[in-house]
Every structure is written in structure tokens, then in C-alpha cells.
Amino acid sequence: MLLPVKPFALGKSRLGSWAGAARRDIARAVFLDTMDAILHTPEVCRLIVVTADPEAHALAAGAGAEGIHEASVGGLNAAARLGAAAAAGHGAGVRTDPVAVVAADLLALKPRELASVLAEASRHPRAVLADHRGHGSTVLTAQDPSFLLPGFEGASRARHAANGAYEIAHSGVAGARLDIDVPGDLALAAALGLGTHTAAVQANLPQ
Numbered sequence: 001m002l003l004p005v006k007p008f009a010l011g012k013s014r015l016g017s018w019a020g021a022a023r024r025d026i027a028r029a030v031f032l033d034t035m036d037a038i039l040h041t042p043e044v045c046r047l048i049v050v051t052a053d054p055e056a057h058a059l060a061a062g063a064g065a066e067g068i069h070e071a072s073v074g075g076l077n078a079a080a081r082l083g084a085a086a087a088a089g090h091g092a093g094v095r096t097d098p099v100a101v102v103a104a105d106l107l108a109l110k111p112r113e114l115a116s117v118l119a120e121a122s123r124h125p126r127a128v129l130a131d132h133r134g135h136g137s138t139v140l141t142a143q144d145p146s147f148l149l150p151g152f153e154g155a156s157r158a159r160h161a162a163n164g165a166y167e168i169a170h171s172g173v174a175g176a177r178l179d180i181d182v183p184g185d186l187a188l189a190a191a192l193g194l195g196t197h198t199a200a201v202q203a204n205l206p207q
Contacts, residue, residue, distance in 0.1 A: 001044045004066070004079030005031050005104040007053035012105070015183060025201050029103065030107040030180060033195025035063055037109040037175075038102060043118050043128065045097075048086060050079040080140075080150035088145040098122065099145040101152075103131075103138040108175035108192040114139075117168055117176050124166035130157040132177040132188070139176060140165065 005011070038047055052070040060067045063102035068086055070079055080101045087099045100118065102109075121141040127151070129139040137156040142148040151159035161167055168181035175192050178185065186202065186207030194202060 001040055001047045002050060002080060002083035002099060002101045003031075003035060003038065003047060003060075003104050004050040004076050004083060004101065005053065005056050006073060007051070008055060009029075009053075009072065012180065015180075022201065022205060025185065026180075026205075027105075027196070028055070028059075028193075029197035029201045030105045032059065032197040034102065034104050034106045034109055035060065035065060036195060036197075037106070037111050037114060039063060039065065041111040041114045041118075043115050046087075048052070048083050050083040076152040077150045080148065084142075084145040084148045084150075098143045098147055100139060100141040100142060101148065101150060103152075103179045105179045106138060106176060107180055107186070107194075107195055108178050108189040108197045110193075111174045113173040113176040116170055116173055120168045120170060122164040126160075126165040127168055128157065128160040129168045129170075129176060131179050132174070132185075136179070139168075140181050 008027040012023050015023050015026060038044055047065040048068055050068045050070060050167050052073050058065040068083055084099055084136045117129055117139055125143050127141045128137050135155055135157055137152060137160055140150055140160060149163050174175050178189055180186060
């Protein structure tokens with residue numbers, strides 16, 4: 001499992017005018033809640049956090065995840081490719097496991113939802129889960145890490161479908177689809193049940 005994350009100081013930029021100085025705290029909290037949900041999903045045997053942020057590295061290590069350092073912030077797709085290369089291993093005869101990229105801002109993600117998505121994805125060479133708006137993507141999987149072909153950001157749902165990813169159609173995985181881009185997304189997530197870190201930050205945000 002791959003979890004690329006921007007440096008917290010750069011994350012959630014679209015929340016800036018609303019959240020103010022708390023924007024960094026939101027980025028950190030949603031990362032922690034996403035990571036916690038992944039680590040509590042029994043089907044996930046390995047989590048690799050890809051980031052240029054030293055604090056995110058330390059948090060990942062403290063939680064039991066692996067860390068890969070980005071020399072520079074190259075965007076979600078570059079981070080996903082870097083993580084996929086690490087997951088694939090090196091050298092002849094190395095067995096590779098399926099790989100999945102998960103957005104680092106799924107503040108209402110539940111382990112049972114992720115398990116359901118991974119179970120459906122396992123039936124297909126590549127698979128994608130659309131976000132709650134139906135425009136982007138929150139999860140991308142590949143049975144072979146070499147063929148992950150990440151195309152996140154913007155109209156990524158259509159982009160992933162166009163390059164052959166099967167679209168997962170589960171209706172009972174709302175938390176796995178809900179990434180946070182605008183203030184209203186936080187209210188939607190609260191209705192589903194926020195993770196503990198985001199809930200703690202929410203108490204000090206504008207109402």
C-alpha cells in the first residue's frame with residue numbers, strides 16, 4: 001500500500017482562506033487518520049509513505065509504516081511511481097505483490113471500506129475508485145506495480161479509466177471516496193464519522 005503525502009505546510013491549499021493557520025494542522029490530521037485506517041485494515045501487509053516532509057516520515061515510522069524520501073516535491077503521480085518502484089523490488093526472481101495508492105486525505109476512511117475496495121480490485125489487473133464528486137480518484141490499484149500508471153489530479157477518474165483501470169462501483173464505501181478539498185467536505189466527513197485526529201482539529205475550526 002502506498003500513501004503519498006505532500007509536506008504538511010503545502011497541503012490543503014484550497015482551505016487556506018477558510019482555515020487560516022490551521023490549514024497545516026488539518027493536513028497533518030487527515031494524513032494521520034488515513035494512515036491509521038490503512039494500518040488497521042487486515043488485508044494491508046505493508047504501508048509505504050512517500051513524502052519529502054521529515055515530520056510525516058517520523059509519524060509514519062512511529063506508526064509502524066515504512067518511509068520513502070522524496071528529494072523534491074514532484075506531485076502525487078511522481079510520488080506514486082517512486083513508491084511503486086520500491087514495492088516492485090529489484091533483481092531477477094523477486095516476487096511482487098499487488099500495489100494500491102490511497103489518497104492521504106480520506107478523513108472518514110474506515111478499514112472495512114478499504115478492505116471491500118481491495119477485495120473488488122483484486123479481481124482486476126488495475127482498478128480505480130472515484131472520489132465523491134465523480135471527477136477524481138481516491139484509490140488506484142495494480143496487480144503488478146510496474147503497471148500502476150498513476151494519473152491523479154484533475155479529471156483522474158476518466159484518465160484512469162481511459163488507460164484501462166476497472167472502475168470499482170461499490171456504493172457502501174463513502175469514507176473511501178471522500179477526500180477533502182473544500183470546507184464543505186469536512187461537514188460531509190463529520191456525518192460519516194471523522195477520525196480522531198481530524199475530530200480534534202475540527203473543534204477549533206470556524207463553524
